[in-house]
Every structure is written in structure tokens, then in C-alpha cells.
Amino acid sequence: MTAQPEGPVLSARSLTKRFKSGKGKEITALDAVSIDIPRSAVTGLLGPDGAGKTTLIRIATGLLVPDSGSIRVLGIDLAAHPGEVQSRAGYMPQKFGLYEDLTVQENLDLYADLHGIPKEERSKRYPELMHMTGLGRFTDRLAGRLSGGMKQKLGLACTLVRSPDILFLDEPTVGVDPLSRRELWEIVYRLVKEQGLTVLVSTSYLDEAEKCDTTVVLLQGKVLAQGSPSEISSIAEGRSFRISTPETLKPRQLQARLMEAPGVVDATLEGRLVRFVESDPGELDPALLRGLTVTPVRPRFEDAFMTLVRRTEGKERDPSEARVRLSPDQAAGVSSELVVEVRDLVKRFGAFYAVRDVTFQVRRGEIFGLLGPNGAGKSTTFRMLCGLLQATGGTLSVAGVDLHHARASARQRIGYVAQKFSLYGQLSVLENLDFFSGAYGLRGGNKKERMQWALEQFGLAQYSGSPAGQLPGGFKQRLAMACALMHEPEILFLDEPTSGVDPLARREFWHRIGSLADLGVTVIVTTHFMEEAEYCDRMVIMVDGEILAAGSPAEIRGRARMTEDREPTIEDAFISIVEDYRQERRAA
Amino acid sequence: MNTDSGPEEATLPRGMSPHRIRSLIRKEMLQIVRDPSSIAIALVLPVFLILIFGYALSLDVKQAPLAIVLERPTPDAADLAAGFMRSGYLTGIVVTSMKEATELMIERKVDGILHLREDFGRGLSSGGAPVQVIVHGVDANRARIIQSYAAGAFSLWMARRSSNGNAQGSAGQVRVQSRMWFNEAVDSRYFLVPGLVVLIMTLTGALLTALVMAREWERGTLEALFVTPVRTGEILIGKTVPYFLLGMAGLLLTAAAGRFLFDVPLRGSFLVLLGGSALYLLVALAIGLFISSATRSQFIASQIALVATFLPALFLSGFLFDLASVPQAVRVVSYFLPARYYVSFLQTVFLAGDVWGVILPNCAAMVVMMAVFFKLTLRKTKKRLA
Known part of the structure; x- marks a missing residue:
């Protein structure tokens, strides 16, 4: 590495890029962005959706031309010689860029050919890549038949058929389960350490920032901060605290209160503990914490990120507006009444068991989570619960009936938010609400009242006339939830509600879910964001169609192997559980 | 670009690599083989059309x-x-x-x-x-x-x-002795089969390629491909060659069916037929690639390809309706359609013979169109996303 020239590998100066967004409007994706990427290190590009991460990476790979500003990559002026940079860089786009109808080996060969790698070198390189990615057993499998995690590793292997001088990874870990995410990071680290690779990786997972050597925080096309994760974290120095929840409260209720309190920029759950970040020391009303032990904690990247974002966005995202108020007469809290009962549920597609002997119960007013990697059978279970799919075996009852056989009127008692945006994109917010309330049989004054309620409770009034398809991501999701709640269902099903939603919108979302549950609505939710499991009252972890673990967040955490210096997270527990399971199967 | 001789040509433009091109062609071939829909369009559809046009859709009136x-x-x-x-x-x-x-x-x-x-x-x-x-x-x-x-x-x-x-009266005094040349039996299959060749070549050429380039845009595979040493010209050649071969297979299938199932004569030489067809296929491929690169969406590309190439090939090429008897405006439009020249070429080669006075002008028109569309496509396909 000593032979290599000094200085940044990539340096950008006041990059600006605008896009037309129809009707003469323009979106500024990048606003005078200047960054430097150091050699032989991992630089993380962090920010919520629409912050400009992908635009920046596309400009750095010569795929987009900035409106103004300059950028040099590997010492080459990108505007003059994009081809030269493209020959020496490795790039994995968000969709991985794989040919799904080619096999693993054919994909690798294609990229090796395009990079002109001689045969002798391949015979050395391929086994290395296969070993590193664990794809050795699947070389003959079509890329389209790989799981999300394996696709992502193959995408990475394709960019590594020769050693690139700089590697660009655009959100490589989106939609990939925690185990695969962890493995990907290990591969990247090994490359940096052993070969001195320079990596620029974008991510909206804030916990991944701490794995980077240096980070760039982007928001609304502007650079908010640049520096090592610990430098960024120190922004929240002296403002991060942890308190334990009194017996009388649920942790998420305490967390919700803190979120709404002025002077708090963020509050998250850690089992029975609640972690929160003050906007300025001493600004928090001491009455709120009376009688609770407040322990200062070392700030983490996420705390600083939230501080930075709240400072920039100000009161734009006031969490108290995210509290849903239903009709006041509804009884609050969890009762012992079972709303959902599932016993020995089986779903078989041909010889393949998508769901195998699944059993669980959900009580009224609970938030119940179905967790697991892609392909674990979460969505299949979900569809059976909602009556969209017939079970092969076992029994299930939702609000006392099996919805697949029950009359349509039984569905009045449930609300369902599908994984994909399933509203009418060309209809306005108001028209969507009108349609869905009509579809649920609401009429006249009642309907008007509910529509008014939805606009107010979900902060949609400002957008009431805009087409749903053009709403910002978080608002689309709010509208989808509002539509599912128009008829005041007892049970709300949410399938991957937060996938593709940035960290800020996700916090708001859980805040809303929490208040719904407090009002007695039962919420069943699938997610692959493990930290979100903290908001659930109880959960099951599914892998390969089976339930591997069930219990409260605290119980699940207990299954984690001990880590050196910190509290185990649900993600740690998840990884331990899955690894144990796989080991067992290998042994068997 | 001397695309006539395929990928193995000796003189590649500067910077192009025969290895990369071969690899891209191989990739495309594998995709064709594994995607039943492109095989269906390229080989099953021609057979289907031959049977329909040949047996069911005769324009002759009998009994x-x-x-x-x-x-x-x-x-x-x-x-x-x-x-x-x-x-x-x-x-x-x-x-x-x-x-x-x-x-x-x-x-x-x-x-x-x-x-x-x-x-x-x-x-x-x-x-x-x-x-x-x-x-x-x-x-x-x-x-x-x-x-x-x-x-x-x-x-x-x-x-x-x-x-x-x-014979007593005036009737029968004047005799009209009429004879049909080139299609003595006035069998409509004689002109349907050449017309069919046009349709099939248009389908494989324009429609299929319009889909494949747009598919790469939609799936984001081009994005990854762009950040390699590959050149746009290489990508285009890699797309052209496999579909060229597929189209020629369709031609052989149709010509053989015409000859052996329906006894349509081939009075010109087989080599001239191949040469002229190769030319038209390249024009169709160039148009397909151009549509695909310009729209970047499979749905829009297929709609445009149908309206801009297939339907005109059916109605405005002189295959179904004689261009000499259509209104002036329509005839002017038809001069911009490559299918027009190909239909004229095919009818001559199949039914009249190697009449160079007809073949050469038609081929010249197709060469010009091919050059124009490949140039446009090359300009439209940059290693850029926007």
C-alpha cells in the first residue's frame, strides 16, 4: 500500500444535480455536495430515502452527469474520461445488476469476459470468490432462483472478478436478512484489510454506519456532516440517556411519551429500557422523568444522526401528530381475550412446505410480530390469516372465524395494508379515502366524519388534492394505513409496512402503531428490520416455514449469545437462533 | 459498421474487443434459449402464421x-x-x-x-x-x-x-384472351407467402429487439454493465447478432414452408433471397433497438414497435393492398417504410426471378435505412442513465 499515491481516491466539489418531476417542478437531488473519499477505507453514505445517495453514486460512476460542479475519481476527471473510470471501478447497483436467467457461473463468466480476465487468473480468482461468498454449491443455479442474500453476494462477486480500484455499493443490504447483511460486511472488510480496497457504500441502516471508517451524512441533497462514526456520534455527547421503565408502564408507552416531549430528538426501545436523546442538555422537562433512574450512555451514530436531522428539519416531523386517536369509547390495553388462534398451520406448494406446523395466539390489543428472513414463510402465513390463501392443514381463526371460508362481512373486522403500495396512484388522497370508505360500506355523515378523521390523524390535509402516486414515501404509507383504518377494524394486518421507508418515517410509523394498540386494536405485523421487533409485545421468529422462537422482546434477547461490550440486540438473538438452527440441520 | 459479416469481422472499430462481443452474444443466446417467450415469437409464431395464412386465410374464392x-x-x-x-x-x-x-x-x-x-x-x-x-x-x-x-x-x-x-350474331366476334403472368393460377398464396416472410422478419427483428433492450433498462442490468470496460457499440452488436440469426431461421422456416407445403416457386436465386432478407432484418433490428433505447420500457417499446413496424408492414407495404392504387398521401408515407422495399424485393425474387432492375434499388433503400437507424441507436444509447 505504501507504493500507492496519497490523497483522496474520489473528490467531488460542489456537485449539483436537479431532476424534473413533471409539471415544470424540479427536485434538487444534490445541492453543492463536496466530499472526499480516503484510500483503503470504507466510506458510508447515510441518509433517508430521497437524500441523494443513489444520485451521488451514479455521478461517481459516470452514469449521470452533474448540472454543475466537478468530480475526480482515481485522479481522473470524470467529465472527460468516464470510460476510463468505468473500466477500473466496481459497481453494484441497488437491483444487483444480475442476469436472472443466467446461472451463477454464467454471470461470473460474463463479467470476467467483459473485464478481459485471462483464463489462468480466473482459475485462481473463482475459488476465492466462491469461498468468500459461500456460493460454491450453487454455481449451476439460475441467479433468479437465489435468495435475496445470495443474489447480493453474487452481485458483489461479479464486481470483484478482478480487483477494482474503487468499489461502489448502492444500498447493498436493502431487503436482505440480518445474517446475510453481516456476511456481506465481513467480505467487504476482508477486502479492505487484505487488498487495500477503497469502498463507497450507501445505506439507510443507521447501525451499519458504525462499521464504516468514515461517513457522509446526506439529507435533502446536502451534506450535513462528514467524519468518522465516533466523530459524528460525539455530536450527541452528553445527551444520550437510558432509563428503565417502571412496572406500571409498557416500555413502548414510555418511549412514546418521550418522543412527544419537547427537547427530545429521539427515543428507542432496548427491551425494558428506553434510550433517548436530548436536543440540548437540560431542555427536557424533569417532571417527565421523576422517580426514574436516568443513566447517561455513550452516544451512538444513530443518536447523532437524529440530532442532525431534527436540527435541519425542525418541527416538520412533530411526533405528537403521529398519535392516532380512535373513538374515545374504545377500551384500552391488552385483554386476555384471544383474537387470533393458529394451530399446526401448514401450507404446501407441491412438495415444498412454505409453512410447517405453525402455532401461535394473539390477544386483543397486542402488537404481534412475525419476523424472519426473506422466504421464511411470513407472507404466506399472513395471507392465510387474511383469508387470501387456503391453508393445506391445521386450523386458524381470526376474530372467531376462518376468513377464507367466512362471509365477506367478517372482513369488516380486519384492516389490511399490503406490502406493495396498493392504492390508486392517479386518484388524489381524498378520492382514495372516499373509495376505500365506500368499499367498506361507510355512507353519508359517518363517511364524511371518518374521512375528516383520517386527514387530521395522519396529517394528510395538506396533500388532500395530490395524486397518491406522487406523495413522498412516508406519506404514501400513512395514506395506506388510513385507508385500512377507515372502517375502524379490530385487527390490523401490516405486511412489511416499513420496507423502503426511511428511519425517520419508520419511527413515526411505530409511534402511530403503538397508540393504536393502546386503544385496543390488535396489530399483526411482519418485518425484517430486527430493531423494530422491540416495539412488538410478542413475536415469533420464522425460518424455512417453521417457528424457531416465540416470546416477548426480552425473552427473545435472552437467546442471544453474549457479546463483549454491549447489550445483545434482537438482531444478535436472531442471528444466534438462525445459526443454531442451521448447525443443527447440518448435523442432522 | 460492417455488420453483414457478423461478429468475426476482421476490422472492428477502435477499442472494440472481439472477446467482449463474443461474451455478450453468448449471454444473449443463453437468455433467448431460457426465455420461452422469445422462442415463441421467433419460431412458434412463424409456424402458426404459415398455417393460418396458408390453409385458412386464402383470399381465393372457391365454390x-x-x-x-x-x-x-x-x-x-x-x-x-x-x-x-x-x-x-x-x-x-x-x-x-x-x-x-x-x-x-x-x-x-x-x-x-x-x-x-x-x-x-x-x-x-x-x-x-x-x-x-x-x-x-x-x-x-x-x-x-x-x-x-x-x-x-x-x-x-x-x-x-x-x-x-x-355463331350467328355479333357475340363472340371479339375474343379477349387473358393470361396471368407470374401467378398463372392466380393463387393468393403466391403473394401471401412472401408477405408472410415480411411479417415474420418484422416481428423477430423489431418487436423482439424492442423488448430486450428495454428489459435490460428495466431490470437495471445495463446499469451494472455500463460500469465495466464494455462499449455501447459492443452491447449493440451483442444484441444484433443473436436476433439476426433467429430472424434468418424464421426466414428459412417460412421459405421452406412456402416451397414445400404450398408449392410457391422461388424463381430468383436463393442467395439473393438470403442477401436481401439479411438486409431487411438488419433494418428491422436497428429500428427495434432504437425504439428500445429511446423508450426504456418494455410495454411502451412493444406498443410502438407494433404500431410503427408491424402494422405498416401488414397494411402499407404493398403486401395486402396494392400501393399503386392507394391515395397519394398514403403512398408517400409508404416510401418511409422499409417493409415496402422488402415486399417489392420478395415478390420479385419469389415470383419473377433475379430482376436486378427491381432488386438493386430496393436494396439500396434498405441500406440507407439501416445506416440511419443504427446511427440513431448509437447516439441514443450512451453509457448514461439520464
Whole structure:
């Protein structure tokens, strides 16, 4: 590495890029962005959706031309010689860029050919890549038949058929389960350490920032901060605290209160503990914490990120507006009444068991989570619960009936938010609400009242006339939830509600879910964001169609192997559980 | 770009690598083999079209029913009626009054009426036989054919009569001896098969390639491909060659079917047929690639490809409708359609022979179009996303 020239590998100066967004409007994706990427290190590009991460990476790979500003990559002026940079860089786009109808080996060969790698070198390189990615057993499998995690590793292997001088990874870990995410990071680290690779990786997972050597925080096309994760974290120095929840409260209720309190920029759950970040020391009303032990904690990247974002966005995202108020007469809290009962549920597609002997119960007013990697059978279970799919075996009852056989009127008692945006994109917010309330049989004054309620409770009034398809991501999701709640269902099903939603919108979302549950609505939710499991009252972890673990967040955490210096997270527990399971199967 | 000789050409433009091109071609071939839909469009559809056009969709009229009104069955009238029925193209239903015949016509049980009035015999001897032919005119094409059959049958009968020594009047004095050249039997398959070749080449060329480039945009694979040493020209060659081969296979299939199933002659040389077809296929491929690169969406690309290439190839190329008899404006439009030149080329090569005076101008027009569209595509496909 000593032979290599000094200085940044990539340096950008006041990059600006605008896009037309129809009707003469323009979106500024990048606003005078200047960054430097150091050699032989991992630089993380962090920010919520629409912050400009992908635009920046596309400009750095010569795929987009900035409106103004300059950028040099590997010492080459990108505007003059994009081809030269493209020959020496490795790039994995968000969709991985794989040919799904080619096999693993054919994909690798294609990229090796395009990079002109001689045969002798391949015979050395391929086994290395296969070993590193664990794809050795699947070389003959079509890329389209790989799981999300394996696709992502193959995408990475394709960019590594020769050693690139700089590697660009655009959100490589989106939609990939925690185990695969962890493995990907290990591969990247090994490359940096052993070969001195320079990596620029974008991510909206804030916990991944701490794995980077240096980070760039982007928001609304502007650079908010640049520096090592610990430098960024120190922004929240002296403002991060942890308190334990009194017996009388649920942790998420305490967390919700803190979120709404002025002077708090963020509050998250850690089992029975609640972690929160003050906007300025001493600004928090001491009455709120009376009688609770407040322990200062070392700030983490996420705390600083939230501080930075709240400072920039100000009161734009006031969490108290995210509290849903239903009709006041509804009884609050969890009762012992079972709303959902599932016993020995089986779903078989041909010889393949998508769901195998699944059993669980959900009580009224609970938030119940179905967790697991892609392909674990979460969505299949979900569809059976909602009556969209017939079970092969076992029994299930939702609000006392099996919805697949029950009359349509039984569905009045449930609300369902599908994984994909399933509203009418060309209809306005108001028209969507009108349609869905009509579809649920609401009429006249009642309907008007509910529509008014939805606009107010979900902060949609400002957008009431805009087409749903053009709403910002978080608002689309709010509208989808509002539509599912128009008829005041007892049970709300949410399938991957937060996938593709940035960290800020996700916090708001859980805040809303929490208040719904407090009002007695039962919420069943699938997610692959493990930290979100903290908001659930109880959960099951599914892998390969089976339930591997069930219990409260605290119980699940207990299954984690001990880590050196910190509290185990649900993600740690998840990884331990899955690894144990796989080991067992290998042994068997 | 000298694309005629495929990927193995000796002189590649500067910076292009034969290895990369070979690899891209191999990739495309694998994708074609594994995607049933492209095989279906390229090979199954041609077979399907051949069978439909060849067996079911013939434009010829055979055994058209005709009501023959014999108001007074004289020997002459009966002989004429028999002559009509002998032709094989018409079948007669003999009735005795016009009223019956009209009813049959209204019920569409017959396609026409031959009316021999009661004074038919008398008129015949005085030189002005009153024979009336009424044809069901809803299907204009069919009506015209039946009308000419009827006229033909009548003059045939008159001719036979006069040669039998019965020539008394002026009828039969003037004989029209007509002959069809190039399609002696006036068999519509003779022009349908060349037309079919045009359709099939357009489908594989334009429609299929319009889809594949847009697919790479949609799936984000081009994005990854761009950040490699690959050049746009190489990507385009990699797309052109496999679909070129597929299109030529379609051509051979159709030509063989025409020759062996329907006995359509190939009067020109096979090599000229291949050469001209290769040229048209390249034009179609260039258009398909251009549409695909410009729209970047499979759905829009396929719609545009259908409207801009397939439908004109069907209606405005001179395949179904004679371009000499369409309005001036339509004819002007047709000059911009490559299919027009190809249809003219094919009809000549199949039915007339290697007539260089027709073949060369048509080929020249296709060369120009090919160059224009490849240039446009190259300009449209940059290693850029926006």
C-alpha cells in the first residue's frame, strides 16, 4: 500500500444535480455536495430515502452527469474520461445488476469476459470468490432462483472478478436478512484489510454506519456532516440517556411519551429500557422523568444522526401528530381475550412446505410480530390469516372465524395494508379515502366524519388534492394505513409496512402503531428490520416455514449469545437462533 | 459498421474487443434459449402464421354459390347454366323465379344471381342476349372476384358455342384472351407467402429487439454493465447478432414452408433471397433497438414497435393492398417504410426471378435505412442513465 499515491481516491466539489418531476417542478437531488473519499477505507453514505445517495453514486460512476460542479475519481476527471473510470471501478447497483436467467457461473463468466480476465487468473480468482461468498454449491443455479442474500453476494462477486480500484455499493443490504447483511460486511472488510480496497457504500441502516471508517451524512441533497462514526456520534455527547421503565408502564408507552416531549430528538426501545436523546442538555422537562433512574450512555451514530436531522428539519416531523386517536369509547390495553388462534398451520406448494406446523395466539390489543428472513414463510402465513390463501392443514381463526371460508362481512373486522403500495396512484388522497370508505360500506355523515378523521390523524390535509402516486414515501404509507383504518377494524394486518421507508418515517410509523394498540386494536405485523421487533409485545421468529422462537422482546434477547461490550440486540438473538438452527440441520 | 459479416469481422472499430462481443452474444443466446417467450415469437409464431395464412386465410374464392334463375328452361339456357357450374369456382342453385333468388340472396345463401330471362333464347339469336348478373356486394373483394368469374364463364360459353358453328350474331366476334403472368393460377398464396416472410422478419427483428433492450433498462442490468470496460457499440452488436440469426431461421422456416407445403416457386436465386432478407432484418433490428433505447420500457417499446413496424408492414407495404392504387398521401408515407422495399424485393425474387432492375434499388433503400437507424441507436444509447 505504501507504493500507492496519497490523497483522496474520489473528490467531488460542489456537485449539483436537479431532476424534473413533471409539471415544470424540479427536485434538487444534490445541492453543492463536496466530499472526499480516503484510500483503503470504507466510506458510508447515510441518509433517508430521497437524500441523494443513489444520485451521488451514479455521478461517481459516470452514469449521470452533474448540472454543475466537478468530480475526480482515481485522479481522473470524470467529465472527460468516464470510460476510463468505468473500466477500473466496481459497481453494484441497488437491483444487483444480475442476469436472472443466467446461472451463477454464467454471470461470473460474463463479467470476467467483459473485464478481459485471462483464463489462468480466473482459475485462481473463482475459488476465492466462491469461498468468500459461500456460493460454491450453487454455481449451476439460475441467479433468479437465489435468495435475496445470495443474489447480493453474487452481485458483489461479479464486481470483484478482478480487483477494482474503487468499489461502489448502492444500498447493498436493502431487503436482505440480518445474517446475510453481516456476511456481506465481513467480505467487504476482508477486502479492505487484505487488498487495500477503497469502498463507497450507501445505506439507510443507521447501525451499519458504525462499521464504516468514515461517513457522509446526506439529507435533502446536502451534506450535513462528514467524519468518522465516533466523530459524528460525539455530536450527541452528553445527551444520550437510558432509563428503565417502571412496572406500571409498557416500555413502548414510555418511549412514546418521550418522543412527544419537547427537547427530545429521539427515543428507542432496548427491551425494558428506553434510550433517548436530548436536543440540548437540560431542555427536557424533569417532571417527565421523576422517580426514574436516568443513566447517561455513550452516544451512538444513530443518536447523532437524529440530532442532525431534527436540527435541519425542525418541527416538520412533530411526533405528537403521529398519535392516532380512535373513538374515545374504545377500551384500552391488552385483554386476555384471544383474537387470533393458529394451530399446526401448514401450507404446501407441491412438495415444498412454505409453512410447517405453525402455532401461535394473539390477544386483543397486542402488537404481534412475525419476523424472519426473506422466504421464511411470513407472507404466506399472513395471507392465510387474511383469508387470501387456503391453508393445506391445521386450523386458524381470526376474530372467531376462518376468513377464507367466512362471509365477506367478517372482513369488516380486519384492516389490511399490503406490502406493495396498493392504492390508486392517479386518484388524489381524498378520492382514495372516499373509495376505500365506500368499499367498506361507510355512507353519508359517518363517511364524511371518518374521512375528516383520517386527514387530521395522519396529517394528510395538506396533500388532500395530490395524486397518491406522487406523495413522498412516508406519506404514501400513512395514506395506506388510513385507508385500512377507515372502517375502524379490530385487527390490523401490516405486511412489511416499513420496507423502503426511511428511519425517520419508520419511527413515526411505530409511534402511530403503538397508540393504536393502546386503544385496543390488535396489530399483526411482519418485518425484517430486527430493531423494530422491540416495539412488538410478542413475536415469533420464522425460518424455512417453521417457528424457531416465540416470546416477548426480552425473552427473545435472552437467546442471544453474549457479546463483549454491549447489550445483545434482537438482531444478535436472531442471528444466534438462525445459526443454531442451521448447525443443527447440518448435523442432522 | 460492417455488420453483414457478423461478429468475426476482421476490422472492428477502435477499442472494440472481439472477446467482449463474443461474451455478450453468448449471454444473449443463453437468455433467448431460457426465455420461452422469445422462442415463441421467433419460431412458434412463424409456424402458426404459415398455417393460418396458408390453409385458412386464402383470399381465393372457391365454390361460390350462385342462384341461376331459369325463367324458361330452353336448351340454350340450360347449357349456359351447366357451363357456369362446370367451372369449379361457382356452384349453381337453379330456381325458376327472381323472387326465390332474391330471398336466397337476402338470406346470404348465395353470393350472386344469374338471371336468364324468358326471352333469353330469342335475344341470343338476335345478337343481344339479356343476361343479368347480380353480386352480393358486402364483401367487395369477393364480389369483384365472383363478377369476373361470371363474366369469364359467360364468355367461355359463348366461345364454345361459336366454335360449335352456332355463331350467328355479333357475340363472340371479339375474343379477349387473358393470361396471368407470374401467378398463372392466380393463387393468393403466391403473394401471401412472401408477405408472410415480411411479417415474420418484422416481428423477430423489431418487436423482439424492442423488448430486450428495454428489459435490460428495466431490470437495471445495463446499469451494472455500463460500469465495466464494455462499449455501447459492443452491447449493440451483442444484441444484433443473436436476433439476426433467429430472424434468418424464421426466414428459412417460412421459405421452406412456402416451397414445400404450398408449392410457391422461388424463381430468383436463393442467395439473393438470403442477401436481401439479411438486409431487411438488419433494418428491422436497428429500428427495434432504437425504439428500445429511446423508450426504456418494455410495454411502451412493444406498443410502438407494433404500431410503427408491424402494422405498416401488414397494411402499407404493398403486401395486402396494392400501393399503386392507394391515395397519394398514403403512398408517400409508404416510401418511409422499409417493409415496402422488402415486399417489392420478395415478390420479385419469389415470383419473377433475379430482376436486378427491381432488386438493386430496393436494396439500396434498405441500406440507407439501416445506416440511419443504427446511427440513431448509437447516439441514443450512451453509457448514461439520464
